[in-house]
Amino acid sequence: MVFLLMSFFICFSAQALTTDEARHFLSRTHFSVSINELKQLEKKSRHEAVNWLFAKESIKTAPAQPFWLESYQEVRRQNFLLKKGIVKADERTILALKQDVKNILAPIQNLIPQNLKNKLSKEIQSNDPKQLTKLLRKIGRRILNPALQSWWVGHMVQTPTPLTEKMTLFWHNHFPSSVVKVKNLAFLYQQNIIFRKNALGTFRNLLFEISKDPAMLIYLDGDKNSKKKPNENFAREVMELFTLGEGYYTEKDIKEAARAFSGWGFNRRNGNFVFRKKRHDHGVKTFLGQSGKWQGNDILRILLSKRQTANYLVQKIWRYFCGVDVSQELLARLSELFFNSGYDIKKLLREIFVSDEFYTSQGELIKSPVELVVGSLQEFEIETDQYFAFVHTMGQLGQSLFNPPNVKGWPGGKYWINSASLVQRKSFLSRLVRVAERKMNGKTSMQGMRQMNVQVDFNQWIKRFVRQEDLLKVMLPFAPVNSLEGKKGPELILSVLLDPTYQLK
Amino acid sequence: MKRRDFLKYTSLCTVGGIFPQLFAQARQQNKILILIELKGGNDGLNTLVPFRDPIYKSFRPNLALQEGEVLPLSEQLALHGSLSFLREQFEKRKLAIFQSVGYQNPNLSHFRSIDIWETASPSDEFHSEGWVSKALNEMKVKESITKGVVLGDFNLGPLRGSSSDILVIDNPKKISKSGRLISTNSANVSNKALAHILNVENQLDSALQKIAARYDKKKLSIIRNGGGKFQRDLNILMQILAVDSNVPFFKLSLGGFDTHTNQKNTHANLLKQLDKGLRYLVKGLKDLALYNESLILTYSEFGRRPKENGNGGTDHGTANCQFALGGRVRGDLYGNGYDLNNLQADNLVATTDFKQVYQSVLSGWWQSNVKLVPVQKKLNFFS
Numbered sequence: 001m002v003f004l005l006m007s008f009f010i011c012f013s014a015q016a017l018t019t020d021e022a023r024h025f026l027s028r029t030h031f032s033v034s035i036n037e038l039k040q041l042e043k044k045s046r047h048e049a050v051n052w053l054f055a056k057e058s059i060k061t062a063p064a065q066p067f068w069l070e071s072y073q074e075v076r077r078q079n080f081l082l083k084k085g086i087v088k089a090d091e092r093t094i095l096a097l098k099q100d101v102k103n104i105l106a107p108i109q110n111l112i113p114q115n116l117k118n119k120l121s122k123e124i125q126s127n128d129p130k131q132l133t134k135l136l137r138k139i140g141r142r143i144l145n146p147a148l149q150s151w152w153v154g155h156m157v158q159t160p161t162p163l164t165e166k167m168t169l170f171w172h173n174h175f176p177s178s179v180v181k182v183k184n185l186a187f188l189y190q191q192n193i194i195f196r197k198n199a200l201g202t203f204r205n206l207l208f209e210i211s212k213d214p215a216m217l218i219y220l221d222g223d224k225n226s227k228k229k230p231n232e233n234f235a236r237e238v239m240e241l242f243t244l245g246e247g248y249y250t251e252k253d254i255k256e257a258a259r260a261f262s263g264w265g266f267n268r269r270n271g272n273f274v275f276r277k278k279r280h281d282h283g284v285k286t287f288l289g290q291s292g293k294w295q296g297n298d299i300l301r302i303l304l305s306k307r308q309t310a311n312y313l314v315q316k317i318w319r320y321f322c323g324v325d326v327s328q329e330l331l332a333r334l335s336e337l338f339f340n341s342g343y344d345i346k347k348l349l350r351e352i353f354v355s356d357e358f359y360t361s362q363g364e365l366i367k368s369p370v371e372l373v374v375g376s377l378q379e380f381e382i383e384t385d386q387y388f389a390f391v392h393t394m395g396q397l398g399q400s401l402f403n404p405p406n407v408k409g410w411p412g413g414k415y416w417i418n419s420a421s422l423v424q425r426k427s428f429l430s431r432l433v434r435v436a437e438r439k440m441n442g443k444t445s446m447q448g449m450r451q452m453n454v455q456v457d458f459n460q461w462i463k464r465f466v467r468q469e470d471l472l473k474v475m476l477p478f479a480p481v482n483s484l485e486g487k488k489g490p491e492l493i494l495s496v497l498l499d500p501t502y503q504l505k
Numbered sequence: 506m507k508r509r510d511f512l513k514y515t516s517l518c519t520v521g522g523i524f525p526q527l528f529a530q531a532r533q534q535n536k537i538l539i540l541i542e543l544k545g546g547n548d549g550l551n552t553l554v555p556f557r558d559p560i561y562k563s564f565r566p567n568l569a570l571q572e573g574e575v576l577p578l579s580e581q582l583a584l585h586g587s588l589s590f591l592r593e594q595f596e597k598r599k600l601a602i603f604q605s606v607g608y609q610n611p612n613l614s615h616f617r618s619i620d621i622w623e624t625a626s627p628s629d630e631f632h633s634e635g636w637v638s639k640a641l642n643e644m645k646v647k648e649s650i651t652k653g654v655v656l657g658d659f660n661l662g663p664l665r666g667s668s669s670d671i672l673v674i675d676n677p678k679k680i681s682k683s684g685r686l687i688s689t690n691s692a693n694v695s696n697k698a699l700a701h702i703l704n705v706e707n708q709l710d711s712a713l714q715k716i717a718a719r720y721d722k723k724k725l726s727i728i729r730n731g732g733g734k735f736q737r738d739l740n741i742l743m744q745i746l747a748v749d750s751n752v753p754f755f756k757l758s759l760g761g762f763d764t765h766t767n768q769k770n771t772h773a774n775l776l777k778q779l780d781k782g783l784r785y786l787v788k789g790l791k792d793l794a795l796y797n798e799s800l801i802l803t804y805s806e807f808g809r810r811p812k813e814n815g816n817g818g819t820d821h822g823t824a825n826c827q828f829a830l831g832g833r834v835r836g837d838l839y840g841n842g843y844d845l846n847n848l849q850a851d852n853l854v855a856t857t858d859f860k861q862v863y864q865s866v867l868s869g870w871w872q873s874n875v876k877l878v879p880v881q882k883k884l885n886f887f888s
Binding site for chain 2: 417
């Protein structure tokens with residue numbers, strides 16, 4: 001009888017996640033691990049854990065639009081009309097333009113450094129539309145660009161659907177567009193919405209949507225590509241970085257694909273995709289061995305018909321969640337499934353999250369700057385109305401959202417850590433604890449865009465853990481490297497944050 | 506003084522003044538290489554200017570530099586007017602100028618082309634190891650606090666894939682205070698990600714310890730602080746050399762050279778920053794009695810299109826000029842000059858491979874056995 005009970009128990013426990021496994025599952029699918037969710041998962045099997053996750057993710061949580069976006073778009077539209085001479089630069093137009101600029105700035109007045117504020121208030125006196133355009137550019141660069149990042153970071157911290165956000169971040173890195181080239185923040189915002197909408201949908205839809213997205217058309221010169229002046233930028237990258245990977249096509253294929261994509265563009269006023277027939281090369285193209293009067297959609301369709309595209313995507317998504325490479329056997333199985341499912345991202349993720357290899361990769365992943373910062377904020381339940389200071393930190397750590405270093409995105413992995421960035425990471429963590437504690441003790445904090453304005457009652461926070469062991473289980477992937485002997489309260493928390501293992505998940 | 510306070514002090518105590526000549530050089534001194542990356546693709550044609558060439562003038566109705574805007578080196582060639590220090594050095598025969606430098610089958614993408622320059626690979630090969638890493642990994646050099654220092658950004662550039670100790674420094678104040686944040690540990694763990702982090706921590710800690718051991722307050726250099734970011738990075742470089750003159754390699758960068766629009770003023774300002782920075786660097790190296798042991802070399806991913814575009818700028822190009830500066834440099838013009846009659850796909854044809862310059866640095870300066878492929882003829886530009 002005892003034997004029977006025991007074997008039943010063993011059988012059952014082989015099904016149910018251990019605490020370590022539950023912790024691992026949460027750390028990879030979320031930005032941080034919460035003790036409550038850890039307890040919820042402990043009795044679940046791998047499949048049940050995925051069900052639990054997908055149920056949680058099924059709520060649609062599109063973030064509220066940034067408060068300044070409408071005025072920003074209005075100013076840009078007015079500017080466009082002025083530039084084209086459609087609207088005259090009369091007193092009323094200029095006045096309306098100024099009001100829009102003021103509307104953008106009003107809610108963040110106290111964040112703008114005084115010297116910049118002085119400059120802006122002087123420049124806004126001008127009635128020269130050219131000067132006002134310059135002013136808008138400056139506001140865009142210095143204030144709205146970090147504001148857009150702050151908007152996304154805020155959503156990452158507060159979202160009830162973390163996996164969707166993690167995939168949104170993945171797609172931003174897979175299909176990068178940089179503010180340096182795109183410039184129009186409204187387009188980057190729109191692109192971000194596309195990533196979120198398709199985050200757990202199908203790669204097929206995402207590829208079609210993103211290829212026609214104005215930010216992408218600007219970033220990879222798609223709108224400059226015409227029959228007369230072919231531009232190969234997008235044609236090259238769509239194969240090298242977005243679908244097949246290096247080595248599965250020829251220079252000739254790039255040229256032919258560029259011909260097929262010629263004529264793609266967007267409406268300057270509203271960003272809608274347009275196909276400009278006159279700029280399109282209507283001839284026959286031979287692409288990856290198939291001939292026809294191909295257009296851009298045909299190229300994308302042919303790329304999706306290649307198994308290599310599934311292979312390439314699976315490897316990249318696997319590395320994002322596991323840090324290490326996937327075995328050949330599992331890769332073959334996953335990419336077949338992904339391909340046959342019509343590039344269903346959720347189906348792929350389920351198979352990843354129930355695989356043995358996923359569960360043996362504990363602690364093999366270095367947190368990206370975004371994961372480190374967002375995860376730490378969530379850990380201590382820090383929510384504020386603006387995240388400028390944290391956006392600045394992410395930049396110092398080497399990851400400015402909407403500003404990837406190049407079309408390859410951030411290289412990630414061990415490239416995140418060098419002597420400079422490691423020191424920056426640790427000094428951010430120690431500053432976070434110091435500032436949050438100071439504020440808690442009633443000391444006022446400094447004002448300004450780069451100042452953290454947060455408070456945490458660490459002594460209260462730590463009480464949720466019965467034993468130190470529980471705290472470590474939540475915060476670290478495995479035992480700390482450094483000794484924590486004799487440490488208590490905020491001091492213990494700081495030591496855990498500064499331990500090298502906190503950089504991992 | 507606490508061992509880790511060094512950088513803090515040198516960075517805080519930087520008031521007007523110069524290095525004292527306190528560094529009688531030991532007999533064995535590592536040869537120092539300082540690479541300066543001009544990020545974005547510097548316009549070579551307006552840096553080393555064929556100012557009397559009518560084709561040049563016709564290609565650039567708005568951007569061609571006039572007689573008054575250049576510093577002539579010869580009847581045909583001049584330096585951009587911002588480069589007064591470099592002209593001085595050329596006259597003193599301390600500046601080598603390599604002309605029409607590039608590589609076969611040029612790639613006009615920024616990141617692919619800079620990869621090619623920094624790994625010294627043929628255009629159609631992908632190498633993961635930087636050309637400097639190759640040398641540092643096999644070279645026998647006198648022990649130093651670290652083998653290479655990257656300043657300016659996190660991009661390891663030609664130090665990528667290095668198995669030697671290197672330091673990336675962005676904020677010396679933060680690094681100096683990092684002692685309490687950093688701990689040393691056995692890097693012998695099976696988890697690769699953790700091993701990497703521990704390795705970086707150990708490299709940093711060991712550098713900080715060596716700095717502390719060598720540090721002598723009397724030898725503290727007093728350096729002028731201020732200037733832009735480039736000047737600030739040069740400052741950090743000299744502070745490090747003041748502590749340990751044997752650090753064999755530094756990489757700096759100056760950004761903003763991707764001048765597609767309104768190039769004229771931007772380019773003049775950038776070159777002025779470069780010239781000012783080099784003047785400052787050379788003076789610092791001389792004060793440290795290290796000028797004869799130092800070689801400064803500029804590079805950029807590509808030059809720019811000879812014909813200006815419609816936006817008062819220039820698009821991505823190919824062949825470019827490169828500067829080498831140092832106490833043992835034999836100043837001259839090397840390689841063939843511009844041939845504006847012979848363009849390929851609207852771009853200049855490179856007649857000197859940049860790997861020739863690098864090979865000369867490897868074997869002639871560092872006495873390294875590393876051979877770049879394909880085999881490169883050396884340029885003998887050392888005296």
